[in-house]
Amino acid sequence: MNPRTRHALEFVLDNLVWFMLLFVLVVFSIFIPNYFQLGIFANIIEASSVLGVMSIGLALVIIAGHMDLSVESVAALSAMAVGILFCSSGIGMGVQLHPEWLMVPVSLLLALAVGGLIGAFNGYLVVKVKMSAFIITLASYIWVRGLVLVISGGRSAQDLAPAIRWFGIQRLIGLPLTAWIAIACFVVFSLIMAKTPFGRHLVMIGGNETATFRAGIRVNRNLIIAFVLAGAIAGLAGWLLAIRTSGASANLGTGFLFNAFAAVVIGGVSLKGGVGTLPGVYAGVLLLSAINTAINLMGLPANFTLVIHGLLVLAAVLLDAFKQTIRQRLA
Numbered sequence: 220m221n222p223r224t225r226h227a228l229e230f231v232l233d234n235l236v237w238f239m240l241l242f243v244l245v246v247f248s249i250f251i252p253n254y255f256q257l258g259i260f261a262n263i264i265e266a267s268s269v270l271g272v273m274s275i276g277l278a279l280v281i282i283a284g285h286m287d288l289s290v291e292s293v294a295a296l297s298a299m300a301v302g303i304l305f306c307s308s309g310i311g312m313g314v315q316l317h318p319e320w321l322m323v324p325v326s327l328l329l330a331l332a333v334g335g336l337i338g339a340f341n342g343y344l345v346v347k348v349k350m351s352a353f354i355i356t357l358a359s360y361i362w363v364r365g366l367v368l369v370i371s372g373g374r375s376a377q378d379l380a381p382a383i384r385w386f387g388i389q390r391l392i393g394l395p396l397t398a399w400i401a402i403a404c405f406v407v408f409s410l411i412m413a414k415t416p417f418g419r420h421l422v423m424i425g426g427n428e429t430a431t432f433r434a435g436i437r438v439n440r441n442l443i444i445a446f447v448l449a450g451a452i453a454g455l456a457g458w459l460l461a462i463r464t465s466g467a468s469a470n471l472g473t474g475f476l477f478n479a480f481a482a483v484v485i486g487g488v489s490l491k492g493g494v495g496t497l498p499g500v501y502a503g504v505l506l507l508s509a510i511n512t513a514i515n516l517m518g519l520p521a522n523f524t525l526v527i528h529g530l531l532v533l534a535a536v537l538l539d540a541f542k543q544t545i546r547q548r549l550a
Contacts, residue, residue: 276449284492289359292477299456302376302467338450375468425492
């Protein structure tokens with residue numbers, strides 16, 4: 220195989236999910252009436268904003284060779300904390316700050332802090348106490364969701380302060396600001412993963428933690444940072460959830476964990492660690508959103524969404540094994 224063919228094949232393998240997304244959009248545009256519209260494509264991007272942000276943190280931890288099952292519950296707790304403080308109906312306390320714009324950074328910092336603290340707790344137990352990330356974050360998934368129920372009493376907070384809600388209403392070039400926030404997060408963290416020692420070290424740790432440690436890289440510190448970032452990013456997703464729904468309820472975000480996992484796997488991140496890119500994850504998120512939109516337009520029952528997502532994850536895992544085989548032959 221000549222170098223040009225090898226380079227082309229590696230390019231296709233690295234960006235396979237983007238080709239899948241393009242193929243799906245073309246097929247849906249041809250066969251589904253009213254699918255090919257700018258408004259539909261904008262809706263696909265808008266609907267994927269919260270899931271996309273949550274998937275970033277999850278992808279960071281998985282690339283580092285670990286797991287974080289708590290991101291969904293962390294997002295719900297962060298949203299509930301923002302809702303209780305800054306909503307004016309239901310269980311909302313209606314806290315007002317002066318000037319009003321202060322409520323935006325304060326609510327955002329609150330959500331990030333809630334997520335970051337839980338992420339630090341998870342990271343400490345996994346890295347320092349040497350407990351299984353799967354067990355620890357599964358426990359966090361349960362107790363954090365329980366905490367949401369405890370502090371809310373099963374009730375909801377409504378009518379988020381207009382100064383914060385403003386982010387969910389304003390649009391820029393046809394997209395809401397929440398979608399631009401998600402896109403900005405993908406750009407920033409993609410650059411961090413590709414251009415900084417921290418990003419490269421996470422990939423190395425996921426590929427071979429022992430060899431990375433022997434190379435003199437501070438494995439524990441990087442892993443704890445990854446867990447803290449996953450928690451904080453989940454907190455940001457919760458903040459976006461609160462904005463989109465103008466409040467928070469006890470079951471807010473239910474089901475996001477499995478969709479985030481699906482997006483990460485479809486996006487090419489290996490569950491074994493050490494492989495994956497965040498642009499690929501964003502393509503996976505958009506792919507899921509495009510399929511959901513098609514299901515809605517065709518008027519199919521929502522249960523079809525679960526079936527298709529499950530089959531997509533299965534296909535992504537099989538495809539990943541196929542890609543690994545091809546890469547080994549190219550090496």
